Amino acid sequence: MLGKKKKNVVTLSDGRTITLHRMSTWQYMKQHKWLYIMLLPGLLYFILFKYVPMGGLVIAFKDYSPFRGIWGSEWVGFGQFKKFFDTPDFFRLLRNTLGISLLQLVLYFPAPIILSLFLNEVRHSGYKRLVQTLVYVPHFVSWVIVASLTYQLFNVTDGVMNVIYKAITGETFDILSKSSTFWGLIVGQDIWREAGYGTIIYLAALAGVDQEMYEAARVDGAGRWRLMWHITLPAIKGTIIMMLILRVGGLLNTGYEQIFLMRNDLNIEMADVFDTYIYTRGIQNGQYSFSSAAGMFKSIVGLILVLGSNKIAKMAGESGIY
Amino acid sequence: MAGLVKTQQGSKVKKSLGDRIIDVIIYIVLGLVALSTVLPFLYVLAGSFATDKELTEKAFFIIPEVWSLNAYKYAINTANILRGLKNSVILTMAGTICCMVFSLTFAYPLSKKHFRGRNFVLNMVIFTMLFGGGMIPCYLVYNAYGLYDTYWALILPALISPFNMIIIKNFFQELPQELEDAAYIDGCSDLKTFTRIMLPLSKPVIASISLFYGVGFWNDYFSSMIYLNSPEKYPIQIQLRSIILLTSQISEVAMDYYDMNGAPPDKAVKMACTVIATVPILCVYPFVQKYFTKGVMVGAVKG
Numbered sequence: 021m022l023g024k025k026k027k028n029v030v031t032l033s034d035g036r037t038i039t040l041h042r043m044s045t046w047q048y049m050k051q052h053k054w055l056y057i058m059l060l061p062g063l064l065y066f067i068l069f070k071y072v073p074m075g076g077l078v079i080a081f082k083d084y085s086p087f088r089g090i091w092g093s094e095w096v097g098f099g100q101f102k103k104f105f106d107t108p109d110f111f112r113l114l115r116n117t118l119g120i121s122l123l124q125l126v127l128y129f130p131a132p133i134i135l136s137l138f139l140n141e142v143r144h145s146g147y148k149r150l151v152q153t154l155v156y157v158p159h160f161v162s163w164v165i166v167a168s169l170t171y172q173l174f175n176v177t178d179g180v181m182n183v184i185y186k187a188i189t190g191e192t193f194d195i196l197s198k199s200s201t202f203w204g205l206i207v208g209q210d211i212w213r214e215a216g217y218g219t220i221i222y223l224a225a226l227a228g229v230d231q232e233m234y235e236a237a238r239v240d241g242a243g244r245w246r247l248m249w250h251i252t253l254p255a256i257k258g259t260i261i262m263m264l265i266l267r268v269g270g271l272l273n274t275g276y277e278q279i280f281l282m283r284n285d286l287n288i289e290m291a292d293v294f295d296t297y298i299y300t301r302g303i304q305n306g307q308y309s310f311s312s313a314a315g316m317f318k319s320i321v322g323l324i325l326v327l328g329s330n331k332i333a334k335m336a337g338e339s340g341i342y
Numbered sequence: 343m344a345g346l347v348k349t350q351q352g353s354k355v356k357k358s359l360g361d362r363i364i365d366v367i368i369y370i371v372l373g374l375v376a377l378s379t380v381l382p383f384l385y386v387l388a389g390s391f392a393t394d395k396e397l398t399e400k401a402f403f404i405i406p407e408v409w410s411l412n413a414y415k416y417a418i419n420t421a422n423i424l425r426g427l428k429n430s431v432i433l434t435m436a437g438t439i440c441c442m443v444f445s446l447t448f449a450y451p452l453s454k455k456h457f458r459g460r461n462f463v464l465n466m467v468i469f470t471m472l473f474g475g476g477m478i479p480c481y482l483v484y485n486a487y488g489l490y491d492t493y494w495a496l497i498l499p500a501l502i503s504p505f506n507m508i509i510i511k512n513f514f515q516e517l518p519q520e521l522e523d524a525a526y527i528d529g530c531s532d533l534k535t536f537t538r539i540m541l542p543l544s545k546p547v548i549a550s551i552s553l554f555y556g557v558g559f560w561n562d563y564f565s566s567m568i569y570l571n572s573p574e575k576y577p578i579q580i581q582l583r584s585i586i587l588l589t590s591q592i593s594e595v596a597m598d599y600y601d602m603n604g605a606p607p608d609k610a611v612k613m614a615c616t617v618i619a620t621v622p623i624l625c626v627y628p629f630v631q632k633y634f635t636k637g638v639m640v641g642a643v644k645g
Contacts, residue, residue, distance in 0.1 A: 075475075
């Protein structure tokens with residue numbers, strides 16, 4: 021209506037018109053100079069510590085040698101990627117990474133949802149708060165401590181669980197140094213550490229539910245299961261989908277610390293994932309270009325997975341995250 | 343009308359037997375879940391005060407019969423533990439302060455809808471959440487900056503977590519706009535409005551985000567392992583790992599201790615070290631807990 025000019029005409033009550041001009045960017049920046057000064061350190065941070073390393077990914081296409089530097093090294097095109105896909109390791113890494121991730125998706129992802137549905141049923145607020153306070157705690161301890169506790173509880177010689185198990189059955193069980201139990205061990209640790217903390221986001225969504233809806237449904241004769249099915253679950257559906265997108269996007273991110281700490285010579289066959297492989301090949305063995313290519317492959321697949329799952333969620337009528 | 347009265351009574355006064363059984367099951371299951379999270383800690387805490395004799399004889403206990411401080415004496419006499427603890431405290435405090443200064447000042451301009459360049463900068467930040475250089479390019483670039491074997495290699499790359507920054511930004515956005523307008527009319531510059539008006543009102547978010555950053559630094563193991571080279575700089579997590587998980591080392595160290603105090607409280611020492619590394623975080627937790635659930639909730643709202 022006002023045309024393409026950045027002009028805003030306002031009519032006052034006595035019939036006069038005044039024209040409001042949009043401030044020029046220069047004027048705006050001068051007036052709000054402090055805002056730009058405050059922005060600057062953070063902006064520098066993102067450039068120096070996030071975007072410059074992204075530029076450093078060029079070494080994935082080179083044969084990096086520390087003596088010749090990033091720019092002086094020789095270009096090899098997709099050679100490093102080809103080498104990575106051709107190693108027999110690639111298939112093993114993919115299997116372990118996806119295996120652990122999918123097991124997490126099936127067992128660990130629903131855990132906080134189930135736990136918050138349970139917490140939502142608790143009417144005694146003191147008990148509810150006590151349980152919440154306790155189950156949040158493990159999230160705040162480090163993986164080193166989680167790993168230490170695991171060793172102290174489960175090791176074959178004097179771990180509590182083994183001592184008790186032995187007293188009952190006369191045998192011991194070893195989950196720490198066997199390939200076959202490694203995935204379960206990792207997912208079990210994840211559930212122990214994060215299931216409680218994960219409820220926060222679902223409980224926040226549930227806190228927004230109008231209690232009168234439950235009352236009304238009860239008046240209409242709905243039982244506990246129907247309340248859960250028709251009120252509680254729809255209330256957290258959006259959150260569940262959002263978390264699912266994030267999880268699918270992180271399918272190749274199994275995390276370094278936890279797996280690195282739990283892995284040993286005996287279970288390495290099932291324990292080596294992309295992240296640990298990049299570390300051993302890159303930082304320990306100094307094959308910088310090769311492991312950068314492996315890392316870049318992982319990042320790009322991750323990006324595609326996030327954007328893809330987000331798109332699917334949007335097509336299904338959900339709000340998505342981006 | 344009659345039906346309404348009946349069900350009101352029904353829902354408030356009496357529950358069906360089946361409902362009550364389900365209630366009891368839910369309470370018990372939640373109780374077990376809560377127990378499973380604390381029992382490992384309690385056991386390790388009890389074990390750290392117990393004698394080695396009791397630890398080998400009994401499978402499980404929460405209160406030791408004979409109290410002993412030997413494990414702690416040993417842990418403290420081993421210089422590495424105290425030094426690691428000191429390093430971790432320094433790293434956590436310095437790191438958290440730096441992170442908070444950078445995150446708060448960066449979030450404030452972005453919290454203003456009228457801020458020109460806002461969308462560009464926000465997209466730039468969000469992109470780093472989706473894609474990154476990865477471990478090796480970061481390692482090479484940060485080393486090229488001269489950060490290797492300094493605490494800066496742990497602090498600088500972590501200065502602003504996009505996720506935490508967005509939580510702070512959303513918190514600023516939810517504060518009443520009138521306050522800022524009034525300050526502006528009174529002639530406050532943007533900087534003054536930020537330091538005098540916004541920051542004092544932001545205690546909840548400052549508390550919870552400081553906790554998040556602080557926990558991150560305290561718990562960090564992997565970055566320290568990659569970037570720190572000199573053992574005198576190692577934080578507690580690295581010391582803890584070498585004591586508990588690389589068990590061969592403890593026996594070597596323990597040899598020195600044999601002669602002084604008789605039998606080495608091997609298992610108890612591991613437990614004492616675990617306690618020493620856990621307690622600082624658990625001490626802060628109750629004070630900040632009431633804030634962080636709020637902080638996370640605000641962040642959960644898309645913005």
